[in-house]
Amino acid sequence: MTGPVPQPTLRTSRLRLRPLRAADAAAIVTLAGDARVSRWLLTVPHPYPAELATSWIARTHDEWRAGTAVTWAIVEDGALVGAISLRLVARHDHAELGYWLGVPAWGRGLATEAARAVIGHAFRVLGLVRVFAQHLGGNPASGRVLVKVGMAPEGVRRRHVRKRGRYHDAHQYAVLREDWRPRAAPRPRPRR
Numbered sequence: 001m002t003g004p005v006p007q008p009t010l011r012t013s014r015l016r017l018r019p020l021r022a023a024d025a026a027a028i029v030t031l032a033g034d035a036r037v038s039r040w041l042l043t044v045p046h047p048y049p050a051e052l053a054t055s056w057i058a059r060t061h062d063e064w065r066a067g068t069a070v071t072w073a074i075v076e077d078g079a080l081v082g083a084i085s086l087r088l089v090a091r092h093d094h095a096e097l098g099y100w101l102g103v104p105a106w107g108r109g110l111a112t113e114a115a116r117a118v119i120g121h122a123f124r125v126l127g128l129v130r131v132f133a134q135h136l137g138g139n140p141a142s143g144r145v146l147v148k149v150g151m152a153p154e155g156v157r158r159r160h161v162r163k164r165g166r167y168h169d170a171h172q173y174a175v176l177r178e179d180w181r182p183r184a185a186p187r188p189r190p191r192r
């Protein structure tokens with residue numbers, strides 16, 4: 001369900017998840033280029049040059065056509081507030097979920113809402129069997145999102161990735177289709 005057909009737009013109670021547009025570049029530069037966001041994203045540099053945002057937007061369209069990834073703008077009240085994607089591995093019927101929100105949108109459950117919609121799409125429409133995700137050590141907010149959407153922790157790959165010359169642990173999470181509950185009750189937050 002990727003390729004020549006148009007990429008679908010998904011709707012949640014507060015959000016519209018739609019394909020990226022060339023006109024989104026400026027908002028992406030501002031929001032994803034913010035050091036508080038880019039520090040957690042392996043492929044987003046800081047500062048974030050405008051031409052990189054433009055080429056990324058074009059690449060998301062190529063990836064949709066090729067069936068290798070689906071990326072949506074996360075839109076609230078008509079404004080882009082973040083992005084979310086599934087990196088598809090057709091051979092294994094699985095995908096990696098990734099997302100970011102601009103700082104002004106943090107803390108209102110929007111990442112969780114967007115991720116729920118995308119995982120539902122992955123299982124119901126794309127027919128995947130597994131959706132997984134990882135976050136860097138020191139980013140518990142992202143781990144909390146993944147648990148709230150119903151993913152289970154699968155361990156830590158120690159010093160698995162390098163960003164800006166430093167090695168980071170990569171915390172692994174996943175959910176299988178048979179375990180997916182569209183409105184999974186959040187698991188209790190671990191005591192800190």
Ligand SMILES: CC(C)(COP(=O)(O)OP(=O)(O)OC[C@H]1O[C@@H](n2cnc3c(N)ncnc32)[C@H](O)[C@@H]1OP(=O)(O)O)[C@@H](O)C(=O)NCCC(=O)NCCS
Nearest residue numbers: 037040100101106107108109110111112135140141142144
């Ligand atoms: C991670 C991110 C997507 C979260 O978005 P969000 O919309 O604020 O997330 P939600 O509101 O849905 O949920 C965040 C949860 O993390 C919790 N949280 C926030 N900061 C935390 C911290 N320092 N330690 C532990 N939990 C934290 C929140 O309390 C909330 O959990 P709760 O609902 O149980 O209270 C957003 O902060 C972001 O884009 N960060 C930068 C980029 C990034 O990290 N992307 C993910 C890469 S793997």
